[in-house]
Amino acid sequence: MLRRLYDWTMALAARKSSAVWLAVIAFVESSVFLVPADVLFLPMVLARPRRAWLYAFIATTASVLGGIAGWLLGHFAFEAIAQPVLAFYGKLDSFNALKAAVDYETIVVLLITSGLAHLPPIKVVTILSGAANIDLGLFVASAIVARGARFFILAGLLRHYGDSVRHFIEKRLGLITSVGAAALLALYGVYVLLK
Structure with missing residues (x-):
């Protein structure tokens, strides 16, 4: 099932309606969908690097709106x-x-961490935030920063370095995600110790 979803998402990147599909997938990823928007975002930016910032904006906006839907669900x-x-x-x-x-x-x-590195999955955290009564304004601000950073940094890297970055990311995605999450958790640990 997961492989079929992945293949379906990859096929969407080649369509003229790919920007609409990117918005839909980024929205539902943040609340209920299993496949991350990155699998459509990456090939779209590689295919049309001049639209990288537009795609990052679409993905960020839709992801934040999907996160709000997840918060409301929770x-x-x-x-x-x-x-x-x-x-x-x-x-x-x-x-x-x-x-x-x-x-x-x-x-x-x-x-x-979930916004930047999908650890834990974003849908779990958005629903948890709503169920735990996290302030919606704080939730939206953190979603904009984390999801925006993720998509705009990827857009910049792919626009500048192209296929070599894509291959690096695909080969080392687990390592990159783990290092990023570990760094964020270490910063939180330092914050707790200094508090």
Whole structure:
């Protein structure tokens, strides 16, 4: 199933309507969808580097709006809608463990790490933020910063370095994600120690 979703998403990058599909996938990724928008975003930027900033703006805006939808699901409809969605993707246990173990500040850090590196998955954190009553303004601000940074940095790198960056990212995505998340968690650890 995952491979079919990935192949379907890759085929969308070649269509004239790819910008619309990018917005749709970035939106639903932040609340319910399994495949990250990057799998469509990367080939689109490589195919049309002059549109890199437009694609980054579309992906960021749609992702933040999708995050708001996830927050609303967690805040107003957790048991009716969000819980079955998380259970479907096998993320309900992760969600319940996170909810039991985190405080307000930790959720803010998770918003940043999930926005930048998908650790934990963004949909889990957006729903968790709503269920935990994270301030919607703070949620939106952190989503704009984290998701915007992710898409605009990728757009700049791909626009400047092209295919060589794509190959580097694809070969080392797990390592890049882990190092980025570890750095953010280390910064949070320093913050807690200095507090």
